[in-house]
Amino acid sequence: MEAKKYQAFWRGAIILTVASFVTKVLSAFYRIPYQNIAGDIGFYIYQQIYPFYGFCLILATYGFPIIISKMIAERLEQGRRKEAEEIICVSFWFLLGIGSLGFFTLFFGAHTIALVMGDIQLYKLLRVISFSFLLMPFLSVARGYFQGFNEMMPTAVSQVMEQSVRVSIIVLLSLFLIAHGFDLYTVGAGAMFGSVAGGLIGMIILLLYMRQDFQSIFLQRWKRIRNKKAIIRMLFWQGIGICVSNLVLIFIQMADSLSFYTLLIHAGEPAEIAKMLKGVYDRSIPLMQLGTVVTTSFSLSLIPLITAARTRGDYVFIREKVKLAIKITIVIGLAAAVGLACIIKPTNMMLFENSNGSGVLAILAISILFSSLSITTASILQGLGQTLKPALFVVLGSCLKVVLNYILMPYIGIAGAAIATVLALLSIALLNGGLLVRIVDEALIEKRQLTKVMISGIGMAVTLMVFINIFESLGHMSRIFASVEALLGVGVGVLIYGFFILKMSVFTKEELGTFMKQDKIKDSLKKSG
Secondary structure, rough: OHHHHHHHHHHHHHHHHHHHHHHHHHHHHHHHHHHHHHHHHHHHHHHHHHHHHHHHHHHHHHHHHHHHHHHHHHHHHHOOOHHHHHHHHHHHHHHHHHHHHHHHHHHHHHHHHHHOOOHHHHHHHHHHHHOOOHHHHHHHHHHHHHHHHHOOHHHHHHHHHHHHHHHHHHHHHHHHHHOOOOOHHHHHHHHHHHHHHHHHHHHHHHHHHHEEEEEEEOOOOHHHHHOOOHHHHHHHHHHHHHHHHHHHHHHHHHHHHHHHHHHHHHHHOHHHHHHHHHHHOHHHHHHHHHHHHHHHHHHHHHHHHHHHHHOOOHHHHHEEEEEEHHHHHHHHHHHHEEEEEEEHHHHHHHHHOOOOOHHHHHHHHHHHHHHHHHHHHHHHHHHHHOHHHHHHHHHHHHHHHHHHHHHHHHHHHHHHHHHHHHHHHHHHHHHHHHHHHHOOOOOOOOOHHHHHHHHHHHHHHHHHHHHHHHOOOOOOHHHHHHHHHHHHHHHHHHHHHHHHHHHHOOOOHHHHHHOHHHHHHHHHEEEEE
């Protein structure tokens, strides 16, 4: 019976991991064709508003569903099904209140928020995206409901379909509106409509899975439910903690949305130039997101093992897997950050038609390492029962980002915003890492191992710079030429970096076995029973 239970748990974890990876890749990749369609100014318009949608998406996908499913699973484990159903009902009405507040704030405060952002024409996009907050309560609770009952397929299908529909509408509708001569703000509003439509599709899919359970569980009589305050208190504090920890990149983008454009205007830049510069700067978003997704997808696969080990009190195992997760993040994150920084010019031209802003994008590429470390360490801390402190660190890092924008941008322009992003993410990673060191009572990575990784990174960087110089001396830089250069650069970087990592034995045979073999992970999960 226990074997079947953990087999089902593992299967569910795999389903959610794959769905999460697919949705994150979709969410990052579509920005590239969108920028090609709408241009840098159109991309600026979209990215000014995206953090509001990203905030809502995190709440409905990675925040509240996690804590709701945890509360439900605990009650079911204790045979208290009625209380589990009451949690669903209370969560729905509580989040409906939060979602309604978000909707009314954005819809009726759109003009004020747009004025703060320095561009009044953004109010149309704010009003469109405000409707996402009305969908958030149902998406959050329905996903938490299914995950709590260990039914992961409805959540996975709804996530993938939501993002697939969203991305398709954004790209196709943008093409249609541009072709028919609509202005870029209308094109941006159309893109926001795609996000709302995607959420609506996700909700419909969950309703189809749920059928009759919606009315019997979600719409119970409020007065009959006991412990409402305790449920709301737990949902609020733990839910907010998990949500904020997952919002690190969204908060960094929000800081730029609220300060970047206005600082350029105050520095004397014409409005159109300031918009174009913000659009060029925002080219970094899909690159950072893709790099972070790839980096963390490996290390985060160890989080269920760490959580299970905490349940059975196996602190030796916890230290071992925490150190492995950090090592994986540093090894892959450094490769992604340094590699992208080295080939940023041809990559920029391959994806975005020209090489504008390549120097700034190279600085931002370094943030992939620190954003990956921030997310991995926060997830480990959550697995070890720490939810509020990682959230506080994200808030502090975001405040630092805003302050540094105001300090640096008047002197060094958009490079100042890039440096501010790197330093803010570094501060979050260091704060999380410091807390994690105190908990596991051991260094997260040995100095000798870190030195080996850094030597590997330097070896890759030197090789790539030589490769780029030789390649660019061969002929005129066209988009096709740049594409070949970028793709070959990726191959060269992977081969050289991989050679150094393997040659210097950065990973032990045991670590590689844990990293690569699912059977060992399954065995570890069974032992936790």
